[in-house]
Amino acid sequence: MPLIVVASPKGGVGKTTIAANLAVALQQQGRRVTAVDFDSQDALKFLLTDDPQQGLGIARCVATGRPWTDAALPGRAGLRLIPYGESTPAERLHLKAVLDEDALAYALGGLLETDDDILLVDTAPGEGRLQARLEALADIQVIVLLADAGSMALVPNYRDGLLLRPANKGLPETLAILNQVDPRRRLSRDISQFIAEHHGGRFIGEVHYDEALSEAAACGQTAMEAAPDTLSARDIQAVAAKLDQLLRIPAQVG
Ligand SMILES: Nc1ncnc2c1ncn2[C@@H]1O[C@H](COP(=O)(O)OP(=O)(O)OP(=O)(O)O)[C@@H](O)[C@H]1O
Ligand SMILES: [Mg+2]
Numbered sequence: 506m507p508l509i510v511v512a513s514p515k516g517g518v519g520k521t522t523i524a525a526n527l528a529v530a531l532q533q534q535g536r537r538v539t540a541v542d543f544d545s546q547d548a549l550k551f552l553l554t555d556d557p558q559q560g561l562g563i564a565r566c567v568a569t570g571r572p573w574t575d576a577a578l579p580g581r582a583g584l585r586l587i588p589y590g591e592s593t594p595a596e597r598l599h600l601k602a603v604l605d606e607d608a609l610a611y612a613l614g615g616l617l618e619t620d621d622d623i624l625l626v627d628t629a630p631g632e633g634r635l636q637a638r639l640e641a642l643a644d645i646q647v648i649v650l651l652a653d654a655g656s657m658a659l660v661p662n663y664r665d666g667l668l669l670r671p672a673n674k675g676l677p678e679t680l681a682i683l684n685q686v687d688p689r690r691r692l693s694r695d696i697s698q699f700i701a702e703h704h705g706g707r708f709i710g711e712v713h714y715d716e717a718l719s720e721a722a723a724c725g726q727t728a729m730e731a732a733p734d735t736l737s738a739r740d741i742q743a744v745a746a747k748l749d750q751l752l753r754i755p756a757q758v759g
Contacts, residue, residue, distance in 0.1 A: 506613060507752050509625045510643040514659055516630035518649045519684040522718055523741070524627035525552035527647075529582045529729040530745035537621045538584040541573075541613070543639065544629040545597050547589040551725050553580040554588075562590015563612075567600045573612050581730055587616065606638045613642065623752060645751060647709065648681040652693040672706035680709040682744060687714040710744040713737050 511524040521544070528540040542549035547562065556578045566573050573587050580586035592600075604612070613624055628636050640646050648668065650656035660668050668681055683700055687693040693714075700708050712718075715737030721728040728738040 506610070506617070506642055506644065507623045508613065508639075508643045508645075509623065509748060509752075510628060510636075510639045510646045511626065511649060512628045512632075512636055512640070512646060513630055513649040514632055514663060515650070515656060518630075518651050518656065519712070519718075520630070520649050521546075521548045521552065521627050522722060523647070523649050523682060523684060523712065524625060525549055525581075525722075526718070526727045526729050526738070526741045527745050527748070528553065528580075528584055528625045529727045530742050531623055531625065531749060532582040532584040533729060534742075534745055534749055535621070536623045536749060537619060538623050538625055539577075539587060539616050540580060540584060541587040541616070541624060541626045542589040543626055543635060545589055545592055546629070547591070549627050550578070550586060550588040552722055552727055553584065553586045554578045555725060556580075558588075560591035562588040562592070564590050564592035564596045564600050566590075567603060567612075568592075568596045572615055574616065581727060585616075601633075601635055604635060604638065606641055609638050610642055644678065645748060646679045647748075648679060649684050650681055652683050652686045652696045652711070654692070657696055668707045669704060670707075679707070681707055683708060683711040685714040686711045709747055710740060712740040712744070 511520050513520050528538045532538040540549060540553055561576045563573055566576050576587050576590060578586045616624060626639060667679055683697060686697045697711055713736045715735055717728045717732040717735035718737045721731040728735055732738055
């Protein structure tokens with residue numbers, strides 16, 4: 506399935522920001538993107554649509570047995586957004602309980618229409634059951650890490666050192682993005698250089714610390730549209746182009 510899962514063992518590292526901007530970048534590069542929010546914070550919609558919200562999203566679709574296309578909203582740059590939507594605690598628990606791998610594959614498969622379609626999903630922080638099932642279905646998992654000591658300390662233990670092992674030949678299915686790289690800060694610079702020298706195969710790119718991203722978010726926008734010539738927008742365009750390429754090599758995917 507042409508599915509990109511944006512995830513991270515850590516919270517607040519920029520998953521939603523990266524997911525939204527990558528989704529717009531891929532759409533701008535000619536793919537048909539459906540962005541799906543699997544985080545009950547329901548934050549992706551603030552960046553990707555200004556359509557009046559009905560509150561319907563995957564949580565209520567699952568609770569009521571409706572197809573996820575019922576929750577689709579027109580999003581930025583022509584992409585399609587399936588929000589998490591409003592939910593009660595019972596609906597959130599229900600969603601985690603019933604979305605086993607088969608149910609998830611069926612629901613996500615129902616969103617695909619053409620060969621150019623990409624599903625890009627944002628997830629809640631951590632490594633819960635839902636994240637594991639999404640990962641099992643994904644062609645590419647993008648792990649967002651910060652260029653700081655806390656994120657780097659996680660790398661050796663993340664999935665038994667997966668990010669430290671050389672990538673498989675062909676497509677590595679788990680790739681990391683180093684986010685909020687700030688060349689003015691020595692530690693950030695050193696981490697970025699170390700990653701580039703030693704783990705280049707597992708890191709698909711870095712995204713600079715750039716207020717253009719947070720300022721765009723404050724206006725309910727992505728930098729890809731609001732500030733496309735900024736450093737961070739160009740970083741994300743570069744990552745999107747690499748992901749696009751990887752998804753076009755079916756023999757090596759998944
Ligand atoms: N490269 C960046 N430069 C500057 N600010 C950034 C960058 N990436 C993310 N941010 C800001 O960091 C904050 C957290 O980002 P975001 O909400 O995307 O993180 P998250 O990983 O999705 O959080 P959560 O774990 O709660 O879902 C936001 O204010 C966002 O605007
Ligand atoms: Mg988030």
